Amino acid sequence: MLFYLAKMMIGRIHLSLLVALVHGLVIAAALTHTDDFVSLEALRNTWMDVPPNWSGADPCGHSWSGISCSGNRVVSITLASFNLSGQLSSDIARLSELQTLDLSYNKGMTGPLPAAIGNLKKLSSLILVGCGFSGPIPPSIGSLQQLVYLSLNSNNFIGEIPSSIGNLSNLYWLDLADNKLSGTIPVSNGSTPGLDMLLQTKHFHFGRNQLSGEIPTQLFSSSMTLIHLLLENNQLSGSIPSTLGLVQTLEAVRLDRNSLSGPVPQNLNNLTSIQELFLANNQLSGPLPNLTGMNSLNYVDMSNNSFDATNVPPWFSSLQSLTSLIMENTHIRGQLPVSMFSPFQLQTVSLKNNRINGTLNIGSIYSSQLKVIDLQNNLVDAFTQRAGYSVQIILVDNPICTEGGTENYCTFLYQSNSSYSTPAENCTPLPCDADKLSSPTCKCAYPYTGTLSFRAPSFSNFGNSSVFASLEKKLMDTFRSRSLPVDSVSLNNPTKDIDSYLVLNLQVFPSGQDYFNYTGISGVGFMLSNQTFKPPHGFGPFYFIGNNYPYFAGLTSASHKSSRTGVFIGAAVCGIVLLLLLLLAGLYALCQRKRAETATKKSDPFASWDPNAKSGGVPQLKGTKSFSFGELKRCTDNFSDMNDVGSGGYGKVYRGILSNGQVVAIKRAQQGSSQGGLEFKTEIELLSRVHHKNVVSLVGFCFDHGEQMLVYEFIANGTLKDSLSGRSGIRLDWVRRLRIALGAAKGLQYLHDLANPPIIHRDIKSNNILLDERLNAKVADFGLSKLMGDPEKGHVTTQVKGTMGYLDPEYYMTQQLTDKSDVYSFGVLLLELLTSRSPIERGKYIVMEVKEAMDKSKDLYNLQEILDPIVASSTAPKSVEKFVDLALMCVQELGVNRPSMSEVVKGIENVMELAGLNPNVESVSTSSSYGGTSKGSEHPYSNESLFASTVAYSPTSVVEENDRVQRD
Ligand SMILES: *[C@@H]1O[C@H](CO)[C@@H](O)[C@H](O)[C@H]1NC(C)=O
Numbered sequence: 001m002l003f004y005l006a007k008m009m010i011g012r013i014h015l016s017l018l019v020a021l022v023h024g025l026v027i028a029a030a031l032t033h034t035d036d037f038v039s040l041e042a043l044r045n046t047w048m049d050v051p052p053n054w055s056g057a058d059p060c061g062h063s064w065s066g067i068s069c070s071g072n073r074v075v076s077i078t079l080a081s082f083n084l085s086g087q088l089s090s091d092i093a094r095l096s097e098l099q100t101l102d103l104s105y106n107k108g109m110t111g112p113l114p115a116a117i118g119n120l121k122k123l124s125s126l127i128l129v130g131c132g133f134s135g136p137i138p139p140s141i142g143s144l145q146q147l148v149y150l151s152l153n154s155n156n157f158i159g160e161i162p163s164s165i166g167n168l169s170n171l172y173w174l175d176l177a178d179n180k181l182s183g184t185i186p187v188s189n190g191s192t193p194g195l196d197m198l199l200q201t202k203h204f205h206f207g208r209n210q211l212s213g214e215i216p217t218q219l220f221s222s223s224m225t226l227i228h229l230l231l232e233n234n235q236l237s238g239s240i241p242s243t244l245g246l247v248q249t250l251e252a253v254r255l256d257r258n259s260l261s262g263p264v265p266q267n268l269n270n271l272t273s274i275q276e277l278f279l280a281n282n283q284l285s286g287p288l289p290n291l292t293g294m295n296s297l298n299y300v301d302m303s304n305n306s307f308d309a310t311n312v313p314p315w316f317s318s319l320q321s322l323t324s325l326i327m328e329n330t331h332i333r334g335q336l337p338v339s340m341f342s343p344f345q346l347q348t349v350s351l352k353n354n355r356i357n358g359t360l361n362i363g364s365i366y367s368s369q370l371k372v373i374d375l376q377n378n379l380v381d382a383f384t385q386r387a388g389y390s391v392q393i394i395l396v397d398n399p400i401c402t403e404g405g406t407e408n409y410c411t412f413l414y415q416s417n418s419s420y421s422t423p424a425e426n427c428t429p430l431p432c433d434a435d436k437l438s439s440p441t442c443k444c445a446y447p448y449t450g451t452l453s454f455r456a457p458s459f460s461n462f463g464n465s466s467v468f469a470s471l472e473k474k475l476m477d478t479f480r481s482r483s484l485p486v487d488s489v490s491l492n493n494p495t496k497d498i499d500s501y502l503v504l505n506l507q508v509f510p511s512g513q514d515y516f517n518y519t520g521i522s523g524v525g526f527m528l529s530n531q532t533f534k535p536p537h538g539f540g541p542f543y544f545i546g547n548n549y550p551y552f553a554g555l556t557s558a559s560h561k562s563s564r565t566g567v568f569i570g571a572a573v574c575g576i577v578l579l580l581l582l583l584l585a586g587l588y589a590l591c592q593r594k595r596a597e598t599a600t601k602k603s604d605p606f607a608s609w610d611p612n613a614k615s616g617g618v619p620q621l622k623g624t625k626s627f628s629f630g631e632l633k634r635c636t637d638n639f640s641d642m643n644d645v646g647s648g649g650y651g652k653v654y655r656g657i658l659s660n661g662q663v664v665a666i667k668r669a670q671q672g673s674s675q676g677g678l679e680f681k682t683e684i685e686l687l688s689r690v691h692h693k694n695v696v697s698l699v700g701f702c703f704d705h706g707e708q709m710l711v712y713e714f715i716a717n718g719t720l721k722d723s724l725s726g727r728s729g730i731r732l733d734w735v736r737r738l739r740i741a742l743g744a745a746k747g748l749q750y751l752h753d754l755a756n757p758p759i760i761h762r763d764i765k766s767n768n769i770l771l772d773e774r775l776n777a778k779v780a781d782f783g784l785s786k787l788m789g790d791p792e793k794g795h796v797t798t799q800v801k802g803t804m805g806y807l808d809p810e811y812y813m814t815q816q817l818t819d820k821s822d823v824y825s826f827g828v829l830l831l832e833l834l835t836s837r838s839p840i841e842r843g844k845y846i847v848m849e850v851k852e853a854m855d856k857s858k859d860l861y862n863l864q865e866i867l868d869p870i871v872a873s874s875t876a877p878k879s880v881e882k883f884v885d886l887a888l889m890c891v892q893e894l895g896v897n898r899p900s901m902s903e904v905v906k907g908i909e910n911v912m913e914l915a916g917l918n919p920n921v922e923s924v925s926t927s928s929s930y931g932g933t934s935k936g937s938e939h940p941y942s943n944e945s946l947f948a949s950t951v952a953y954s955p956t957s958v959v960e961e962n963d964r965v966q967r968d
């Protein structure tokens with residue numbers, strides 16, 4: 001027995017535990033405190049993919065990666081981007097001296113935050129950014145009296161903001177943004193605490209949640225010291241409390257994208273330190289706020305509210321710090337004064353959809369930084385043009401342009417001003433192997449990558465490279481000052497996202513060697529997660545989401561083992577006391593291991609899907625296979641570029657050939673866009689239940705190695721968009737277009753009416769309709785799909801996602817998604833089938849264009865110019881007209897006026913009958929017999945076909961990609 005026990009103890013865990021116990025008693029000072037070791041040991045056993053040097057019994061003495069100690073006590077755990085997965089078990093609570101816990105950017109960390117976290121009384125930083133944590137935020141968090149930083153943003157937390165957070169009197173930073181929090185903002189009430197008590201807190205970041213109710217009047221007071229109040233993109237209602245005007249310290253205020261109503265309190269302009277003010281997309285009414293005196297204002301966006309009609313207010317000209325004045329659809333009328341273009345930092349003026357009239361005169365003394373003046377859809381009838389303007393002026397849909405104006409200002413120029421990418425520093429970039437990239441200093445290395453998002457930048461000209469150069473310099477200075485092994489940083493592709501955040505890709509290159517080790521990543525990650533990095537003035541509050549970093553150098557644990565054994569032998573002679581200890585230790589370790597196993601099981605939502613289980617396996621997953629990472633890696637030739645057939649916001653799509661010869665399309669979530677394990681499981685369960693000949697079917701999935709992949713049947717002829725644009729070489733005549741419309745409609749009808757629960761697709765567009773070898777349409781890409789949780793309610797409230805041009809305006813305004821939102825997008829798709837144009841092309845929105853050109857008294861409704869000639873020359877013009885009618889029904893402003901998908905299906909069938917077709921007969925020929933140029937078996941996604949010299953018959957030979965702003 002003893003022999004067995006001793007032998008067992010030489011095994012991994014038990015040996016180390018023994019050593020800890022022995023040392024704890026015998027030579028206590030040298031080694032990690034037992035409680036701390038036991039706690040870390042338990043966490044280590046719960047988590048997958050811990051760093052290789054997490055072995056042995058002495059996390060402090062042997063410097064486990066990411067663990068820092070003071071004496072023999074663990075005081076800090078910083079594991080950002082370590083690719084960990086598992087749950088945070090309550091074992092964490094034993095680390096009684098812990099001050100910092102940072103698990104950011106480990107998307108595989110899922111499950112709830114344990115209530116026991118409230119025992120970590122010394123904790124000052126709790127940073128769990130961009131993980132997969134779910135469930136409610138435990139109220140026990142309110143007992144962490146020392147807490148200064150609380151960052152739980154970008155997880156899946158649900159439920160209310162615990163009122164106990166109001167007890168955190170030392171809190172400086174409170175970031176709960178980008179979760180699924182609901183309920184009201186808690187304020188104190190005699191016995192219960194509330195956020196109004198947080199007088200030391202500078203940052204309330206609550207955006208991108210589902211908070212509702214009124215913003216409590218009591219939330220604000222003159223004793224507060226808030227700098228950033230970010231409540232954007234929630235469901236807050238009622239009016240803006242006038243107490244907001246008491247918080248003199250405020251610098252950035254975002255209340256946009258809520259349902260706030262009533263007048264804006266008049267004392268708002270007391271807040272003279274505000275630099276960024278966002279009130280857009282609410283239902284605010286009453287007089288336009290008077291911003292006179294708010295002389296620090298850089299960025300103002302009050303678009304899309306219901307303010308009283310008003311003349312151009314004097315403060316347009318008096319605010320000398322303005323960079324960006326965004327006041328779309330705010331009922332402003334009258335002529336713009338010349339003086340408003342002179343503030344020397346002014347970059348963007350957007351006054352779309354107002355009633356600005358008279359002459360636009362920018363004058364000769366205007367801001368040298370001025371980039372865009374967008375006055376689309378106003379009443380301007382003259383423009384005083386001077387030579388040498390470098391400003392982009394947009395006067396589309398003004399009287400000055402309606403008389404067939406051909407000047408630049410009468411057409412949209414899709415000037416992408418956001419192509420910045422850090423240049424090489426006086427050197428020539430190298431070609432690099434594998435996943436290495438050439439750094440700005442021209443060395444090949446594996447950079448650590450991620451996304452920097454600035455929630456309230458003070459500027460809008462993303463084309464000014466000196467602004468980004470200053471950000472690079474500041475980043476490098478901070479890395480250097482903290483002695484982090486960073487060679488250089490690269491920033492690229494700045495864009496404005498749907499919430500007006502400035503989003504940038506960041507690459508951090510290692511110095512000394514071509515990869516970061518764990519310590520390096522921990523340091524770099526923490527600098528960005530903990531807000532140690534302060535961006536230069538003007539960038540405002542930010543958050544970073546790091547990607548997985550798979551290139552760690554392997555530290556080996558082998559070297560520790562022999563010395564441990566020595567200790568063991570020494571200890572083993574210490575007689576009977578020690579044997580007793582051994583026994584206890586063994587039992588304890590066994591216990592721990594059990595616990596760890598249970599925890600591992602809990603953290604893996606797939607555990608119950610054991611593919612080997614003979615019975616009771618996975619009934620809900622009939623026909624859907626679980627693939628290992630290795631299998632998919634093999635069948636795509638290690639995800640080679642050759643097999644890369646497309647990409648999107650979620651990641652890339654690869655073609656693969658399974659061992660049974662089946663060709664599949666593998667959608668691989670890129671690190672950063674993958675979801676929590678549970679959500680992924682839900683999605684698979686959903687997809688595996690969807691079976692319809694007009695819906696792309698799921699073959700299997702992979703949830704392995706921290707990867708999330710979906711394996712679909714491969715659809716030979718690529719996207720409808722490729723065919724409409726002429727890229728695929730397949731000629732689509734009217735008959736084929738009708739059959740495609742019918743197939744797609746049936747697929748979508750199935751999702752709405754027959755799938756259980758019903759599914760709203762959310763991203764219907766020609767890129768998501770695939771054509772098989774017989775040109776049957778198949779609806780693809782459920783990446784954004786939403787289940788109709790409660791069909792009774794008829795809608796779900798979500799963050800607005802979708803693709804510009806297809807997006808239902810009603811959904812955009814109300815954020816309430818219904819199946820009629822898909823109908824709108826489908827209507828746009830029908831217009832695309834009619835015209836072969838992208839929804840937004842050369843500055844024209846197809847829906848508007850068709851409506852404006854339409855004259856029902858004329859042949860083909862007077863649409864010959866707009867229709868694709870192949871459609872306009874159809875031998876059944878009446879069918880084309882009926883099709884136009886149907887399309888326009890689908891794009892009605894109000895969802896209730898749009899037909900349901902089953903009505904659309906019937907409508908298309910009627911149109912087909914008018915065209916002399918039998919809707920019940922499918923086409924039989926294969927695509928290779930279709931006109932145009934034969935492309936053999938080449939896939940239209942493939943690289944070759946993108947550069948194919950063959951041009952199929954289509955009026956649109958240039959495909960504009962501008963319609964993908966939202967997702968890709
Ligand atoms: C706006 O506020 C300024 C300063 O408080 C005041 O002088 C001005 O009359 C106000 N304008 C309007 C239109 O109320």
Ligand SMILES: *[C@@H]1O[C@H](CO)[C@@H](O)[C@H](O)[C@H]1NC(C)=O
Pocket residue numbers: 333334335357358
């Ligand atoms: C412009 O609009 C203002 C306010 O509606 C009106 O008073 C003025 O006469 C208009 N000016 C021109 C040139 O149409």
Ligand SMILES: *[C@@H]1O[C@H](CO)[C@@H](O)[C@H](O)[C@H]1NC(C)=O
Pocket residue numbers: 368369461464465466467
């Ligand atoms: C770019 O930004 C810098 C710093 O903000 C400013 O001084 C410069 O004038 C800007 N350049 C242009 C062309 O806007």
